[in-house]
Amino acid sequence: MAELELAVYNKLISVSALTTLLGDTTTGVWQVLASPTATKPYLVIRTFDESPNDVMSTATTPTEAAVQISSYSDTFEDAVKVTTQLKAALNRWAATQSGTVVQATFYDGFNDRFDPVDEVYQRDHDFRFFYEE
Numbered sequence: 001m002a003e004l005e006l007a008v009y010n011k012l013i014s015v016s017a018l019t020t021l022l023g024d025t026t027t028g029v030w031q032v033l034a035s036p037t038a039t040k041p042y043l044v045i046r047t048f049d050e051s052p053n054d055v056m057s058t059a060t061t062p063t064e065a066a067v068q069i070s071s072y073s074d075t076f077e078d079a080v081k082v083t084t085q086l087k088a089a090l091n092r093w094a095a096t097q098s099g100t101v102v103q104a105t106f107y108d109g110f111n112d113r114f115d116p117v118d119e120v121y122q123r124d125h126d127f128r129f130f131y132e133e
Contacts, residue, residue, distance in 0.1 A: 009096040018085040041073040062130040101132040
């Protein structure tokens with residue numbers, strides 16, 4: 001699973017249209033948890049489910065994983081821009097990245113949240129990845 005997260009991370013930081021919105025590739029994409037001092041907008045990658053395919057008790061490829069990439073923005077407009085670039089980067093993406101063979105990626109949609117105390121727009125984007133390590 002860590003191999004997939006690394007592949008997704010490296011893919012996202014290689015997309016200039018996305019990193020331009022995030023401002024800084026070193027602090028714009030986080031795995032699992034962002035720093036409390038992270039500058040918005042930024043992304044957090046989390047894997048929620050990983051299901052290896054078994055045939056007659058033997059693991060086969062590809063493995064399916066549900067990955068959520070959350071964006072955190074100061075404005076709704078930034079949230080929409082990040083969503084557009086994130087979908088463009090990952091929907092139907094297939095490649096070998098960081099030694100992981102991503103066979104297919106599918107965008108499953110998003111959910112919006114707004115934290116009125118911190119005034120943060122959060123969008124949780126759901127993706128399905130089929131990959132081989």
